[in-house]
Amino acid sequence: MAQEPEPVAKKSRAPSMHDVARLAGVSHQTVSRVINDLPNIREETKQRVLDSMEQLQYRPNRAARALVTSRSRTIGILTASRTNYGPAASIQAIEDAANAAGYAVTTASISGYESTAIVRAIDRLLDQAIEGLVVIAPQRRVFDTLAGMSLRLPIVTLQSTGTDGDKSLSVDQILGARLATRHLIELGHRYIYHLAGPQDWIEAEARMTGFLDEMSDQDMPTTAPILGDWTAEFGYFAGRELLRMRDFTAIFAANDQMALGLMHAIRDGGLEVPRDISIVGFDDIPDAAHFWPPLTTVRQDFAELGRRCMALLLGGLEAGEEYAGSILPTLIERGSSAAPQTR
Amino acid sequence: MAQEPEPVAKKSRAPSMHDVARLAGVSHQTVSRVINDLPNIREETKQRVLDSMEQLQYRPNRAARALVTSRSRTIGILTASRTNYGPAASIQAIEDAANAAGYAVTTASISGYESTAIVRAIDRLLDQAIEGLVVIAPQRRVFDTLAGMSLRLPIVTLQSTGTDGDKSLSVDQILGARLATRHLIELGHRYIYHLAGPQDWIEAEARMTGFLDEMSDQDMPTTAPILGDWTAEFGYFAGRELLRMRDFTAIFAANDQMALGLMHAIRDGGLEVPRDISIVGFDDIPDAAHFWPPLTTVRQDFAELGRRCMALLLGGLEAGEEYAGSILPTLIERGSSAAPQTR
DNA sequence: CTCATCGTTGTTCACGTTCACAAACGGTGA
DNA sequence: TCACCGTTTGTGAACGTGAACAACGATGAG
Structure with missing residues (x-):
């Protein structure tokens, strides 16, 4: 009886699936189906849902999705010294490839050289529930620490250590x-x-x-x-x-x-x-x-390295075989080298 | 009666708060209190919970927390060309400061120069439910696009545009x-x-x-x-x-x-x-x-810039006043400049 | 005419956490 | 003895989504 309409200033929060569903006159599940592009939806219904989403400026809640699927769709990058050109270029390429595949990227950089800093950096990434890890911190100590933690996720290292059991990929x-x-x-x-x-x-x-x-x-x-x-x-x-x-x-x-x-x-x-x-x-x-x-x-x-790295990671996100690839470097001759002076 | 103990291969998923609670013989809420360092917990209980967490290698589920608090604890960085030294150094500093404050950082870089690329990059960040945005992509078009989207979150730009209403911070x-x-x-x-x-x-x-x-x-x-x-x-x-x-x-x-x-x-x-x-x-x-x-x-x-930037962002994450700060650059005289030849 | 089938949609639950609130406990003063 | 209070702990409900399953109407075969 006393079911009044919502007052003007309703709780200001982002629109949810239910809001979209209500506006479109369907159930939230139907909205979910539209979002995930599942089959068996009438074209007209689908369009109505899409319109409602547009109208409400709806955005799926990543946290809720991550919670229920237990997939974060996030890749972690562990890096040292990202101001150097090489790592920076690799990160760039990885990010591009990850984005293209619908993954987000977080980075953690190792500040300082104590091994606690390494552990902290890895911990930060794990807190984010990353699904895969790319290591661009090419120091022995990092790999040792990593090996000691025995993580249960696909790892790709951008330097071949020769000794590890993980996938690695590197310029030779x-x-x-x-x-x-x-x-x-x-x-x-x-x-x-x-x-x-x-x-x-x-x-x-x-x-x-x-x-x-x-x-x-x-x-x-x-x-x-x-x-x-x-x-x-x-x-x-x-x-x-x-x-x-x-x-x-x-x-x-x-x-x-x-x-x-x-x-x-x-x-x-x-x-x-x-x-x-x-x-x-x-x-x-x-x-x-x-x-x-x-x-x-x-x-x-470096860019090729980053791209291949993501391909490896995404390809093997469920499979678990080892792999080691390498990219061939090339010599670029310029003016700083010449035959020695004959004395 | 038939309450058998869990079989060997129990459902392999990360331990949750309930698992910790069960092991410690308390309720999940008590565990939550320990994690968030709330007062009014008996020291002994707290220790028991901490031990259980340790034993189970428990890690809070960030997604679940984000869902219920609607806070992602993530800062987004919008950048162009991160392979250049300047932006890279800034990103590094921002990341360090953010981590220290318990925030994670995601980056999105603008590839190409079409304005759709800009929108896509911003979209990617919004999908992540970022709580604050740092813009290091110092192009007019980026700011125009940003202004057109009228986002409801604190933004700090690392370049003063002179015209915007956001906070900005820059080297003069x-x-x-x-x-x-x-x-x-x-x-x-x-x-x-x-x-x-x-x-x-x-x-x-x-x-x-x-x-x-x-x-x-x-x-x-x-x-x-x-x-x-x-x-x-x-x-x-x-x-x-x-x-x-x-x-x-x-x-x-x-x-x-x-x-x-x-x-x-x-x-x-x-x-x-x-x-x-x-x-x-x-x-x-x-x-x-x-x-x-x-x-x-x-x-x-650049490092100072990044640090101040985060201070600004974290400080104003709820407050909303404008602010524009600038850092003074200095001239470094080296060998490439001298008095002109007198002819 | 009845029943099985298929395409479409809805209902209910679970994910792991925090929040609001209630309950239990021990101590204190009238 | 009892009402009251503060401290400590527990209970139940959300948050927004996806998965499993149920329900519905239309269609076609027997």
Whole structure:
């Protein structure tokens, strides 16, 4: 009897399925069917529901859906140093691919280097009930921590550790380093240094391995690689130190930034690249073509990496077989490398 | 009577609050109280619950919580080109601050330049029921689209558009550009070009404004700025074109990458920086100190920007007052700028 | 004419949590 | 002894969606 119409200022909340259903004169289940594109709906009914949705500006409630299906439709990315070009480009590609497949993406980045920071980052992702994990934090410690947690979800790592049981996908770092090293050897260099990345980075290790393997395959004398931190700043200081000896004619740097710093130091030392010293980098960041001199480097297709990564993850979201794929890097020859001076 | 114990392979799903409650011998509500750190719980009970949680490896179900509280505890970031250093650094800082405050972060990046892409990106974020939005996509079109959607949530933009009613926070681009320009004028340059960013980027516009304002304030002759696309590649080609006239002694580039390309072109043209032409950039990306010559540029503190941005967002998540803050940029003098040659 | 079948729609429940409220408990003062 | 109070704990109802199942009308076969 006293069933009054709703007052003007009804509870201000987002419209739900029931609101749509009421407006369209159907049950909420019918609305659900329309949303999920299920068969066996009369065309006219479907259209009426769609109109109602439009009119109310209806948006499915993701939380409710996640609750009932126990699927979050979210992919987690674990990353270190996303300001670097490589990881950033990969993240971009992963996000695009994930979005295209209807997945959302959350990232957690590891700040600092203590292992508690790693655990916290992973925890944040798990709190979000991610359905898959992409690891772009290519440090040993991260993988060890991850292995210790024995997570029950598909994991794709963007660096092959060689030891893990997860899927992994990577640009073949060893091959890349071999290409760079071989290039220098073929130019006639005999005394080549390697400025490597931080010790516990898997990529750094792989590049170092590639360098050492190629050098010994070709019977070249090797010196111990210098361990850097990826920054141009470090490359600069390492360069100043190296110039004291001058017992080399070429340096293979583990990334383009360090190569940039090296070239800076060499010029500051009164020498010239590539006349006195040849430099080869790694990554082919977009700026590398405009360094002075333009940098010879090894190109990695980060975007392709990200795309394939998502394909792997989505494909194997239920299946669980292992897989390891690799993408081939290519050598980009520019002005920073040349035959050594004949003295 | 026939109440058998659970069989071995019980339904494999994550433990819920009820499981914890049963193990601890309390009600689910008590568990909830422990989780949310509410008062009036006996210490002993609390400990028993915590132990049970630990034992079951319990994790609160975020979806269920979001459903009942209608709070997603998620912040959305709308971004373009996250591979650039500036945006990437900001995102990083925002994520850190958000995590510290218990929020998760999702990003959506605008691929392509059609306005449908913008709408889609925003839609993706809204689907996630974000509680706040940070916009790092500094294009007019994005803001126009955003304004047209009249969203009911706190928005912080990392670029001041000057016209919006939202909160905004930015490094003072106009001041930065003025600093750069003034620096060149004070060195004695009179004929200065500006290599600007893409036309619909707000930052590009602001830097151009700063440049033009400073030039006219100091009664310098001005030429129309050249509109670039932020890339080193474009800087290079613009440089080659400009060298045909040589009616200038300095160029202020709207970012460091374009400055890098310019310097490359100038050297290719047989001239020297800064002897023949002075160059000033903008951003102070980490590599800029190691360019050849090291680049004079304007530093923006992106990390600070990200941090303040989150403070603003979290502070105003319920309040709704407007606010516009700005961070001061600083000029970093390096080797790429010097007094013009006296001819 | 009756019954089985198929396409379409509705009803009810469950998901895991928080909120509002009620109940039990122990202590205190009249 | 009893009413009252504060602290601690439990009960039941939501939140919005999808899944299982039931119900309905129309159609066709026997």
